[in-house]
Amino acid sequence: MIQYPFLEKEITIGVTAPSSGVPTELHELLKMVCNRVKRKGYSVICGDTAWTQDKAKSAPASKCAEEFNEMMMNDDIHIIIPPWGGELLIETLEFIDFDNIQTKWILGYSDISLLLLAITLKTGMATAHGTNFIDLRGEYSDNTTAMWESVLSLKKGESILQLSSEQYQKEWQFDQTTPYVFNFTEKNEWKSISNNLVQIQGRLLGGCIDTIRHLIGTRFGEVQNFKENYIKDEPILWFLENCELSTTDLRRSLVQMKLAGWFTNCSGIMFGRSQANTTVGNYTVEDVYKELAMELQVPIIYDIDCGHVPPQITFINGAYAEVELCSGKGGILQYFI
Known part of the structure; x- marks a missing residue:
């Protein structure tokens, strides 16, 4: 049986980078999106890996996994949304604590989809393939992207329709x-x-x-x-x-x-x-x-x-x-x- 997380109305977003982090010259983008989602009523906790990038990864694989595991176990964090994808997430898999995966949403795409699929296959917990955190920095989201909130707010037994974009x-x-x-x-x-x-x-x-x-x-x-x-x-x-x-x-x-x-x-x-x-x-x-x-x-x-x-x-x-x-x-x- 699939386990579905549920997105509460008042939530805290955990931003961690199990693949690529945000290099120094693009920190303003990350600050921008943090401010934007806060104005929408969300709280944000950014991990250290979100702010670093070197040698095609945010940090060594063990540190990336440690931060992800901590956010997964942190009851004050309700959803994890990495800043974006990257290249070398596969290095972290052996350090991810799959035995203690909590029922909370993880949202992302690109290299993040490797982690999403691995978690669903190993644990039966649903994961969300969709927007990354950086792309939420606009004044508002287009109709297709904005559906992530409605989809993740669905309760078990409910359904939701999404249509192709214009x-x-x-x-x-x-x-x-x-x-x-x-x-x-x-x-x-x-x-x-x-x-x-x-x-x-x-x-x-x-x-x-x-x-x-x-x-x-x-x-x-x-x-x-x-x-x-x-x-x-x-x-x-x-x-x-x-x-x-x-x-x-x-x-x-x-x-x-x-x-x-x-x-x-x-x-x-x-x-x-x-x-x-x-x-x-x-x-x-x-x-x-x-x-x-x-x-x-x-x-x-x-x-x-x-x-x-x-x-x-x-x-x-x-x-x-x-x-x-x-x-x-x-x-x-x-x-x-």
Whole structure:
């Protein structure tokens, strides 16, 4: 059975950096977002790792894990939101105290998704793939990003619908700031291999494929054990996004996931928009999706609101979801059951 944390109205956010921290020259961003969320009524506790960055990490792995473990055990902290992702979170896993994971939300994406997936797989506690802390620094959030509060305030047994965004951000325009941080310029359209009405149901699991693929073959990536112990072998509906992989590296990663049994009893796969997916030869990302759909015989939806091309829907690892795509518009109904 999945355990769902609950976001209270008056909460304290713990900001720790198990991957990358914020370098000195960007401290003003972190101060800005702390002030912004405080004005919204939240309290904030920033750990030491949030303010440091050297050698591609916020701090040595043992220190990162120690701070995360302390925040997880601290009853005065109700949700943990890292400042952003990074590169080397995998180093911390052996030091994370999985036996004492408390039922509280952890929210993030990119490299953070590796920790989120590992926690859900090992403990059965739901985790939240969505915005990072730095991207909450705007005067307000766009409608898609802002849903993180509503989703995490859901009680067990309830459900919530999120719809595809109207537009997305193709590239950052730092000289043209907006009240909601992002620069939305492109019309959003979800796509599918079949080009027909698509309806999929299943238990959500996923994250940034660049990082979560490295859980395969470790004690932190036992998908079959999770299915047997926590969801009674219900089908998995995967959501994946690509940060930096070429099409051939993406293909290798997906084949490895398949060979490792991660796609056994899979009901479908959703892929986020990506600025990566670099074509190799004439091998395109659409070719990757078509081959995977044919091999697995499941629906594949792509260019959804997930990952490094904002905005992004808040996906809950472990939640039951019903997804529908029709005429380029998508909706995801998540149930906390």
